[in-house]
Amino acid sequence: AQRVTQPEKLLSVFKGAPVELKCNYSYSGSPELFWYVQYSRQRLQLLLRHISRESIKGFTADLNKGETSFHLKKPFAQEEDSAMYYCALASGGSYIPTFGRGTSLIVHP
C-alpha cells in the first residue's frame, strides 16, 4: 500500500527565512509525486510535480528515491506563501493521488 507522511502539522517561520516542508512516502514502484496548495478561502490547486522539474513561486522539490522523500523548499519565504500544503503520490499510471494530511505554513511579517 502506498502512503504519504507529512510529519509537521504546522510550520511557522518569519518572512525571508528558508522554508522546508517535509514529505516522505512509501511505495514499492516508481512514484509520481506532487505538491498541492490551498490558500485561505481558495481552492486546492496543483503547485508542482516532480516530473516537471520546475520552480513555481520560488518553490522547488526534489524526489529522493533513496530517502523516499519529496521535500518542498523555498529559500526566502514570503507572507503570501502562508497556506496549507499537501504532498501527494500517484502510482500505476492512474494519476489518482494519495494525499498526506497536510502542513499549515504560516509566514510572519
Place this chain on the structure above:
Amino acid sequence: GAGVSQTPSNKVTEKGKYVELRCDPISGHTALYWYRQSLGQGPEFLIYFQGTGAADDSGLPNDRFFAVRPEGSVSTLKIQRTERGDSAVYLCASSTSGAGNEQFFGPGTRLTVL
C-alpha cells in the same frame, strides 16, 4: 472561464437521511473525480469518471455511497442512510482526458450529519 462548481456549498442533514451533492466540471473536461476530506486530513479519493462511466470506484467506502455522471458532464454523489462519520468536505475535480493531466478542484461541499 468558469471553474469547477459544486452545490450546495453547505449541507446539514440528520442521521439516516439521503443526500445528493452536485458537481459541474469545467466544460470539455472528460475526467471527473470525487474526494472526501475529513477534518485535519488530506483529500481521500472516492471515485473517478472518464466520460459517463466510473473508471475507478475503489475509494467508495461502502454501498451507501454512489455517484453518477449520466451525460458525461455534471456528476452527482449520492449518500444513503447518512451517518455522523460521513461529515466531511466533499471535493470534486475535473481534468482533460489522460493520465497525469492537472486536476482542477471545486470549492467543495461541507456536509454535516447531525
